[in-house]
Amino acid sequence: MDQEGASQSTSTSTEPVRSRWSPKPEQILILESIFNSGIVNPPKDETVRIRKMLEKFGAVGDANVFYWFQNRRSRSRRRQRQLQAATAAPATSGGDQHMTAMSMHQYPYSNSEIDLGFGSCINSSANYFLNGTTSSSQVSSFLLGLSSSSGVCETNGMEN
Amino acid sequence: MDQEGASQSTSTSTEPVRSRWSPKPEQILILESIFNSGIVNPPKDETVRIRKMLEKFGAVGDANVFYWFQNRRSRSRRRQRQLQAATAAPATSGGDQHMTAMSMHQYPYSNSEIDLGFGSCINSSANYFLNGTTSSSQVSSFLLGLSSSSGVCETNGMEN
DNA sequence: CTAATATGAATGAAGG
């Protein structure tokens, strides 16, 4: 990720200028249009094409486009799942509802995705873990131990 | 693929029940060291040995190790190709530019490799600012092209 | 300023 694009306009100072890609409104519009047109998982060539198109409105890389579609898909599915879960599981019993409908298609020419109305859903999932300081004292032993490797052991049969 | 069940918070219910394995920093260090030592595709025996080693710093299964190396290999190759493509195709100008087949697959580089001390001299600082007016004719053209089925409008209540 | 949310990016896990 080396495409700088986030140009902050006089915000809090001390910005390392290492921002992530921020799609421009036009880019978002294009991406959403493509997504809503049925192309929810564009192949490589399509991704490149889309990137080229987006590049006219700001710096963007193939990876950004790829990430965008991945996140979009995931997000849509999660929203759907939560919505369905809330709809199909009001409060009748303490049972657990299982959903094992995963229709994976390589190329979604036949739009199997339901049209979603985004923008009015509030999702609350705030959870984060803290990373404790771990002492890496024993690791040094291992590192020192494997300093004797010189042969590149590749192509081995590990079929289970 | 299914080599063994990944050990995950067994007994002693004092863990926040992690869904997937999260390698500890020491484990990552060991794994990376091994990988950089040339062992990029360890056989079954080696995998087991590595797992035993890693287990000293946290619960881990053979499958986790296997997956880790697999993903690591894939990621490395991907970075290679992506980097090569980026080096040979510095194009971020506003206008029509023909680019050769840029084979990009998935996410780009991320981790800091131990060796490999050269940096890419790509300087794509061609950042164009669109003035506040979001009236881009090109976007409109594109949108008009794919207006077919789904509503492209957010917060829409398509009835009738 | 802090908390909550939105979203780009990274990675473990599987499927083919």
Add this chain to the structure above:
DNA sequence: CCTTCATTCATATTAG
């Protein structure tokens, strides 16, 4: 090996 999904991390933006 390849692609893809699900989960998590990190950061930007916004609300309080």
